[in-house]
Amino acid sequence: MNAAGDQEKSPLPVIRDFAAQPWSEMDLVNYRSATAPGYHLFMAGIVKVFGDGVTLLQLVNAGISLLLLLNVARGAARLISPTFAAFAAAPLLCSSYFLGSSIWLTTDNAALLFVTLALGSAALAPANPVRSLRQGGFAAMAVGTRQLHVWLAAPILIAAAHRSGLLERWTPKVPVAEHPPRPGGLPALAAGAIGASMPLLLLAYFVWIWGGLIPPTFRDLHGGGDVESVAGAANFALPALAMSLLGALGVFYLPVARKQVRSLRPTDPLVVACVLVGLIAALAPETSFNPQAGRRYGWMWEIIKRAPAPMERSVVPVVLAPMGALMALLLWRTAKAAGRARQASILVFGLVCWMAAQTANAQAWQRYCEPLILIFLAWMACLAARPWRRRRTDSVDDPALIGALEPPATWENRDRLWPWIERAGPAALAGLQLLLAMYTLYWPIFSRRG
Structure with a gap:
């Protein structure tokens, strides 16, 4: 299914339906979509303020897609030169699915933006309690856009458990590219647990109001919507x-x-x-x-x-x-x-x-x-x-890898x-x-x- 057809089938009609409803009486149960309502509510707010213009909504959607691309490139640039990071991320930019979801209104890129914010922070950034809570917020936003992304709770909790030092006794010692921080102990683990609970709690709320994992209108597409039916389908x-x-x-x-x-x-x-x-x-x-x-x-x-x-x-x-x-x-x-x-x-x-x-x-x-x-x-x-590191920056006291057996990568040995x-x-x-x-x-x- 192409994104253009998907726009006319679900997101745009749902956005207009939400825009026509007062905020205090918003129906988050009986709407025509299989996904959580976060994206539609955000776009409906734009319609309420600026009017029903499809072009404006598409521009906002394109901006969301640009933020997704920039966040992927930013995560890559944390690790390597900006040039290589740009090359590594270029296939996403050129993907027909990314481009299609950038041009037409779909929830795909919006959900992926929050996924990359949560997962990128958990995996690529040094862990700390504040980041764990922020990751939980991003994961909840991902669930609010597509409820399927509740899986983000697991890597958030694992990243916090590693930061706490809880996993040290079960994981082998390996060379690291930076000096590891001191174990964060119970506060780091508690922050990770709170962060991981955020997407789970939001999904639990949706299950409560929908009576299942999927809004009632689209239950037949996924075998009925309750946990057992979804598992069977x-x-x-x-x-x-x-x-x-x-x-x-x-x-x-x-x-x-x-x-x-x-x-x-x-x-x-x-x-x-x-x-x-x-x-x-x-x-x-x-x-x-x-x-x-x-x-x-x-x-x-x-x-x-x-x-x-x-x-x-x-x-x-x-x-x-x-x-x-x-x-x-x-x-x-x-x-x-x-x-x-x-x-x-x-x-x-x-x-x-x-x-x-x-x-x-x-x-x-x-x-x-x-x-x-x-x-x-x-x-x-x-x-x-x-x-790569030039010879003038290499020193015995500042190796590229702490505890690594290989010499630092230099212009001379590569x-x-x-x-x-x-x-x-x-x-x-x-x-x-x-x-x-x-x-x-x-x-x-x-x-x-x-």
Whole structure:
């Protein structure tokens, strides 16, 4: 489904309905959307103040999308040079789903903005109690936009638990890229628990007023709306789709993890585990193209549609899903070698939590997966890429990695071509994404005119 059709079907009519209601009598139960009402209420407020102008609403929506892109780039720039960060984030900018949701009114980019604010702070920024509370606020806003993003509670709590020192006895000591702060103890853990409770409490409120996880108007689309019905209507092909996208798109980031690629061994227990996880995700559920089962929309499903699918199991995820799991492992190990194991671990944990939550959606559309996969790859690549440092800044007392076995990356001990090769992968992916976006967004217009 394209964003233009989605705008006319749900967000715009709901925004106008809310704008016509007094704030004190706003009906947050019987409205025509499957998502939480936060985005619609915000846009309805703009309509109340400035009038019912679709162009103005689209400009505001484009501004939200710009904030999302800037936040992704800002998170990447925390870790590496701004140039590499821009290259790493470029595929998101060129994605047809990001561009479509920027042009037309949808909740997608607004929800992702709050997701990146919460997850980026939990994973990429040094943890402290104030940040944990702020992350909880952003996570609650994400749930207020799309209730599915309640999964953010888990990485927020894990980040706070790590900051508290609670996990030290169970996690191995690894080199780190910065001096770790002193354990925050019980206050850090308590702040994380409060932050994690914010999205959970908001979802509980929605469940109370809706009588389920979904507004009553759209319950039939997800099997009834209550917890048991939603679980029964879950689309278990979603992990296979997400991991296949991770494998197909992650190939362009392989130069960053080249050392780990060379050291891969088929007998490595983690390699075997990743392959098994990918194969289980691809073979356990039906993964063939099936619009009635919610398995449609997106170039990956078009490839699956044209590929063999014995016993309703497409061969495409069988190949790509293990590649996706291996790609996550390669980037995680490279980030660990760069002294960023904590950040990479929280991102990988967050991706797993998102995948589990997204599986509850009966519709396994590529639109729901690709943008977050691109954000994950951009941040993981920047975590894995070791920043260059000129010889004059290197010193024995100020190593690039505290406790690392490898020497600091310098102009002398690193091939000058590799930074350009590392940038070439995301740049090529961005170019392909842009061509696909132009085809996706503009071809329907030309075909209608014909």
